[in-house]
Amino acid sequence: MEIQFSGKRALVTGAGKGIGRAIAKKLVECGAETIALSRTQADLDSLKAEVPGMITVQCDVVDWKATRKSIEDLGPIHLLVNNAGITRLNSFLEFSMKDFEDVYNVNTKAVFNISQVVAKGMAERGDGGSIVNLSSMASTRALDDHIAYCSSKAAVDSLTKVMALELGKHKIRVNSVNPTVTWTEMAAYAWSDPAKSGPMLAKIPMGKFVEIEDVVNIVLFLLSDKSAMTSGQHIMIDGGMTAC
Secondary structure (H helix, E strand, O other): OOOOOOOOEEEEEEEOOHHHHHHHHHHHHHOOOEEEEEHHHHHHHHHHOOOOEEEEEEEEOOHHHHHHHHHHHHOOOOOEEEOOOOOOOOOHHHOOHHHHHHHHHHHHHHHHHHHHHHHHHHHHOOOOOEEEEEEEEHHHHOOEEEEEHHHHHHHHHEEEHHHHHHHHHOOOOEEEEEEEEEOOOOHHHHHOOOHHHHHHHHHOOOOOOOOHHHHHHHHHHHHHHOOOOOOOEEEEEEOHHHHO
């Protein structure tokens, strides 16, 4: 199945590393004029060197006002991938308010902030659009030491459904993708200890963690017209884990 985005402009947040970087590169391959947003200029510089046609924007999505201004200055966006995300690990009883706020500021509040600006532009133009939010299997499962991450991703799922409900009349589709552990730098931070990763792997019928390409392929499908009647859905990428 060939997917093409010729004539479309796409924005990917958290595009400096991992899943976001791979999505941004694939969007360029599929013909979209692609804007990669990251807080780390060095990551954007290396991405630009790899893909000269990529448009790069340095922005910390935690800064509410600066982020809105940056997004407003980008012009029309037809495809949005809210990928930026972080985690902090600690037990519930020891978790700090600062760490809790840090996770929510990136994982949840930035999704609302950026989507609101982009969706207003989509609605005003009247030509619709597609928004994909990077959530997680953790939105539906309790994980030790992940109180902020799990709950922030559950909030993303709820945002996705309400956005799909309210924006459908503007021909804007909104979906989330919810992978289990995807082997990125952030995943290695949380799951490199075999004592933790072993029991998690044992719960996945296919016996392996998710590859970045698995997520990229689903995101592109949801952005494309191939999924024209798919909205308000949470697409689990978990090797059958949630079927158990």
